[in-house]
Amino acid sequence: MHSTKAFSILTDGSQARKTGKEKELVLVRIVKSGIPQYFCIALQDMDAWGDATAENLKHAIDSCFTDKLKLSHDNYTNKMVSATSDGASVNTGQYNGLLVRLQNSDRPWLISIHCVSHRVELALKDSLLKQKPFSEAKDLMITMYYLFKQSGKMKRQFFCMAEVLDATVYTFPKVHGTRFINHQRRGLQCLLNN
Numbered sequence: 001m002h003s004t005k006a007f008s009i010l011t012d013g014s015q016a017r018k019t020g021k022e023k024e025l026v027l028v029r030i031v032k033s034g035i036p037q038y039f040c041i042a043l044q045d046m047d048a049w050g051d052a053t054a055e056n057l058k059h060a061i062d063s064c065f066t067d068k069l070k071l072s073h074d075n076y077t078n079k080m081v082s083a084t085s086d087g088a089s090v091n092t093g094q095y096n097g098l099l100v101r102l103q104n105s106d107r108p109w110l111i112s113i114h115c116v117s118h119r120v121e122l123a124l125k126d127s128l129l130k131q132k133p134f135s136e137a138k139d140l141m142i143t144m145y146y147l148f149k150q151s152g153k154m155k156r157q158f159f160c161m162a163e164v165l166d167a168t169v170y171t172f173p174k175v176h177g178t179r180f181i182n183h184q185r186r187g188l189q190c191l192l193n194n
Contacts, residue, residue, distance in 0.1 A: 001028070001030070001065075001069050001071060002071065002075070004030045004032070004079065005079065006030075006031075006079050006080075006081045007028050007029065007030045007079055007080060007081070008028070008029040008030075008080070008081055008082040008083065008084065009026060009027065009028055009029075009061065009080060009082075009083050009084070010026075010027040010028075010029065010038075010083075010084040010085070010115075011024060011025065011026050011027070011057070011061060011083070011084070011085050011091070011098070012024070012025050012085065012086055012115075013025070013046070013052055013057070013088075021045060021046070021047055022045075022046040022047070022051075022052045023043055023044065023045060023046065024043070024044045024046055024052070024057060024060055024061070025040070025042075025043050025044075026040075026041045026042045026043075026044065026060075026061055026064045027039065027040055027041065028041050041064045041065070041068065041069065042064040042068055044060040044061075044063070044064065046060060048060070052090060053090065054090050054091070054093060054096055054097050054098045054100075054101055055101065057090065057091075057098045058098055058101045058102060058105075061098075061102075062076070077105065077106050077107060080102070080107060080110060081109065081110065081111060082110065082111040082112070082113055083098075083099050083102050083103075083110060083111075083112055083113065084113040084114075084115050085098060085099060085113075085114070085115060086114070086115050086118045087114050087115070087118055087119070087122070092112070092114055099112035100112070121179075121180060121181055124180075124181055125180045125181070128184075137188070137191070138175060138176075138184065138187075140191070141172060141175040141184075141187040141188070141191055142175060142176055144172040144191070145172045145173065145174055145175060145187075148171065148172055155171075168193070169193070169194050170189075170190040170193055170194060171190070172187065172190055172191070172194075173186045173187055173190060175187035
């Protein structure tokens with residue numbers, strides 16, 4: 001990091017299921033001899049900075065470079081050329097988002113990027129949900145998920161019936177959420193199998 005001429009950062013946050021703690025993953029991309037290389041710099045526990053606000057996310061990211069990597073403030077500020085994040089408003093907010101705050105920290109050249117993978121997934125979700133058969137299948141999978149989640153008796157009877165028929169069945173997964181395409185794929189596999 002000290003010898004590189006420029007670097008880009010990629011950040012993404014998530015909340016741990018068991019503890020409910022917000023974590024922020026910070027990756028760095030550098031180009032060495034024409035080959036891009038990615039490094040995981042930190043998995044920051046956001047509780048150390050308070051809530052996951054744009055300002056606190058910026059402090060957490062700054063800390064990765066100045067405290068953990070021991071980069072000087074000038075190196076950290078002047079070598080960062082782009083920052084990538086998902087489309088959450090805390091990151092991409094037009095006035096106070098994380099990417100704007102990074103750019104306003106003496107980096108007017110900083111290129112802010114809304115993650116291409118996230119944008120593709122959102123576009124696929126929008127186009128698929130416009131198709132009535134797909135939308136109806138999604139609604140059926142959501143109904144089945146909640147039916148089995150809320151009725152232990154129904155779930156037991158379902159598995160007993162499968163045992164009598166000597167068939168393999170799968171529990172219906174949650175098909176709605178942030179990883180839409182993967183949730184739909186798993187849900188459809190279970191629906192077709194069952």
